[in-house]
Amino acid sequence: MLTTSYPRYEGDAAGHFVGEAVERLRGRGVEIEVVNPLTFKHYGIAYGDGVVGNLRREPLRAALLPAMVASFRRAAARAAKDADLVHAHWLPAGAIALSLRKPYVVQVWGTDVELARRAPWLARPILHRARRVVAASSWLAQAARELGARRVDVIPSGVDLPAAVGPPAEPPEVLFAGRLSPEKGVLDLVEAANGLPLVVAGDGPLRDRVTNALGFVPHDELQRLYERAAIVACPSRREGFGVVCAEAMAHGRPVVASAVGGLLDLVVDGETGLLVPPSDPGALRRALERLLGDPELCARLGEAARERIRERFAWDAVLDATVALYEEAAG
Secondary structure (H helix, E strand, C coil): CECCCCCCCCCCCCCHHHHHHHHHHHHCCCCCCCECCCCCCCCCCCCCCHHHHHHHHCHHHHHHHHHHHHHHHHHHHHHCCCCCCEEEECHHHHHHHHHCCCCEEEEECCHHHHHHCCCHHHHHHHHHHCCEEEECCHHHHHHHHHCCCCCEEECCCCECCCCCCCCCCCCCCEEEECCCCHHHCHHHHHHHCCCCCEEEEECCCCHHHCCCCCECCCHHHHHHHHHHCCEEEECCCCCCCCHHHHHHHHCCCCEEEECCCCHHHHCCECCCEEEECCCCHHHHHHHHHHHHCCHHHHHHHHHHHHHHHHHHCEHHHHHHHHHHHHHHHHC
């Protein structure tokens, strides 16, 4: 498995969804060696704001990018020597997988697809030659097909379903969790939630414009924030899947989400949450006030949200689909 984001320690939020999948796949008997920034020299380009964010913040660091790619490729070649299949997360890792001359699958996540649309001739051979392309949502799958993918499988991120969920805290709280960056719509939420009890867990380039943000929190602590929340807001302007949205729903919390990307696979408007237009603080405010003023509606939407996760996004189904895909792609 090739990835530029992977947990560095227990509870690390970086690449948590990749690390969780690896451990569960190992539990199914799949032998996996992970090539990640802990196993090759990344020259400070990985982690922090992510590869793209770090290079935007420090353009001079781009001079080190060829050295990082070369180190990544050497580590990947060593690890893949006896592998039956290579699984690359994000398109840049897919380029390395292509160079290894091994059967490979590539998984797209969102940011890589947005960048690839600016240079589709770079993405097309990576996607076209992959045995399979994995997308976490219907929107990502369609984007991958438009960029040249032949066989695309929609396999969402798996979600832990807590055994039980309790009532939210009093007074009720609105929770946002994620990177404090423009594409996450966090400034739209700050405007919409003015005067409302908003809790923000996250860090990023907009941190100085989001007062009282908690910074990045360990995954275990984030689970406790879900338990406290009455509503979880996901106001993204684009979203490949929506891990926070799915986890909030698993905790029985109604979500107010933008009607974009992978969030449309998760939130059924009026049944498991409320959908609003992206970049519309007024509509976001009205949806939040509607739920805060109607605890019975919150409870009903939250219960339906939890059931949707149980039926469609629980780990057993995700692992079954992933193992079947590996067997076919490697065969």
